[in-house]
Amino acid sequence: MKSQKTHFTQSFFSLGAVCLLPVVFCCLPIAFSQAPVPDSPAIEAQAEALVAKLTLEQKIELLGGQDNMFTRAMPAIGLPRFKMSDGPVGVKTWGPTTAYAGGAALAASWDPALAHRVGEGLGRDARARSVHFLLGPGVNIARSPISGRNFEYFSEDPFLNGIMVTGYIEGVQSQGVIATVKHYALNNQEYNRHNVDVEIDERTMREIYLPAFEAAVTKGHVDAVMNSYNLINGTHATQNEFLNLKVLKDEWGFQGILMSDWEATYDGVEAANNGLDLEMPSARFMNAKTLLAAVRAGTVKESTIDDKVLRLIRTELRYGFLNRPQFDPADASYSVADRAVVLDGALESLTLLKNEGSLLPLDATKIKTIAVIGPDAYPAVTSGGGSAETQAFEPVSIVTGIANLLGPKVSVLYSRGLPEIMDLFTKTRWEGGVHVAVYPSKDFTGTPETKTQPDIAAMNERSQRLDGTGPHSLRYTGSYKAAKAGRYLIVSSSGPWGRDEYKVAVDGKELPATTHAEGQVPESWTLDLSAGQTVNVVVDYLPGSSVVHFGLGIASEQDLIPNEAKAMAAAADVVILSVGFKPETEHEGSDRTFELPWGQDALINTIAAINPHAIVTLTAGGGADTRPWLSKVPVLLHTYYPGQEGGTAVAEVLFGKHNPEGKLPVSFDRSWEENPSAQYYYPIKGADTKLLITENDKPPVERVIPHLKYDDRLMVGYRYWTTTGKHPLFPFGFGLSYTTFSFANLQVPATAAAGSTVAVSFDVINTGRVAGAEVAQLYVSDPSAKIGRPERELKGFEKVRLAPGEMKHVTINLDARSFSYWETAAHKWTIDPGKFVIRVGDSSENTPLKADVTLN
């Protein structure tokens, strides 16, 4: 189907646009198809011929992007500029688009065929916007639930990531669009992502953090890779010889384009010599000023520059970018077909974690009134924030999805359930106003300019620009008087992107930072006050730029939940409580809290006390703190960020039109502290070092480099839980269904040669009364290994759709890697002959089938 369309496009182009092309391309003998062709001697010869026509200056010019999202053109050889767009959950950069169930949601489907369809949809959307490069997928391991970008990434498991990313990349690239796997590597947190140095041993890197990139390159044949911001073992990713040259280009044989993240290049010569091909979004470091001199001085070889330009041109030739317009009129900017892919994505990913008394599925015929309450009920929350956040054409919120499904006979009530944060800030009354002192320093020294803000926006400054360019620190002081006795909530927020820092003190006592050290997402604390009690609040605020963006409000918890929401809960047969995060509270550039955003615990408890049928839907890129309320609600449905059809899918699952089938792509912790990475998450205190960054002729700028030690090593997610024998709240791979499944008839050979393929087979049976899908998960243990290994590791899975009573025989082939570990001294994957245990089940903890195989 596609190829017919492509032929039409090509012949149109060769007739109609031939004279626009420089002679060199008109004569090219190669026919380009929409999907990339493999590299070949003919392409290589063309690429080399083009590079040979360029001067050194022209070649260097091609090593940096322009206008934020473009490669540079080179008219001398007829090379146009090529267009990029963020990803990874929608083609986001060029206006409204389709927002897919991406990242964590896609991983929760455990369905690589779906990932392929999502990739195809993204590829079509990209072409409809003339986009050549999609800046996705993101495959960094979800090491901690608070990392701000987990929603964009896949899972805590390298194998699951590797399988899903392969489908995604193949889908995107099949449409003639270059996928860009990111962020290579070890960018597992947003906290200080530009500066942190990840100190990690090679085995942990190879077994946990690199395999998804490896699969993207060696199995998905991705044609672009994006380096991350951070340092790895002392060297920034963009100039990391080990990662870029040794592993990516040499071992994995990557022939495509290695680009930097936006402003992630720090040294032109080092980046040029250590594998970076394209500096984005512009040539701040890899430019003529630096590189011409370096080539002349012999510190960068011209052949190194040639290799980069060859990679760019070779890839662009393989995609036919020089021979066909990227825009294909057959690819609609908005397509109902893509909406179906989004809906399937959401349906396959929603994960039912608790269903007490089988309250779900709800029976629509028995419901007269349903209340949908909560900040995530409306408008639709399709993705987290930052470069991945898309403007979806027609996002379906949970309240709309439910109303659409139920039709006019059921009355659907809606309340946000909590005030907007701005209401909270502006309604807080400060006794005598707020005193603001602006110091001309970063440490509250010097003579401040002072003012008293008497108005209602007293401690609420949005985008106020400070005078002068020098450093500033701001101190806000105010008194708050409690009108009545009870629990009060203090809520604060600063500017986006995690550049600001602040501390809040009440009556001289500093409030502890919540789960993160930067003041980037709204923080909240509770305080018990007596009637008439006055507290003194002091905020020390360090803006990360010359723009002040800070707010703080106080409210009584009793007054927080509007009466209308309580009345709706009382009147309804069932309440859907839609809570969780959204772009403002879970986004790129900073981490998020493990606790739900402010007020939501109180909201759930208040509503659950009124109506026992309170069903919680949770929007989050991973786990969150459910301790304050989980025992009080019968149902918990994890929706991740389900894309623009999330509301439709939630309604279909709640009312049994679709049997839930998502499985957790991460272990769901009770508390952040029990996550195995928690104690190693923040930089080692007192170990910061300094780094001088020199940009062209400018004076060097000193950066502070904090050091992170990944001493949790291989103990990421379920590897930790199963090795220690402890249990998280919900295990990796877990998810409930409206039917039941059983596993039987495991067949594993008793012995096999080490390095050979081992076929494992078993039956999966739907033992319940409705059709459904199960994910059969295969874990391998290596009890006789010479070195310590995680207790079990996922090495195979298959999603099986079964009618009631139906059985399917599944075969999973385990290759050599399934049994191997990284032997650091020998620098290779090794299998220790001996006994291996094969387990099969429906989560990392529930594996009813077990058998041994001896490798010799």
Ligand code: BGC
């Ligand atoms: C992000 C990348 C993104 C780029 C371009 C960076 O801030 O880390 O993932 O592709 O911006 O928007």
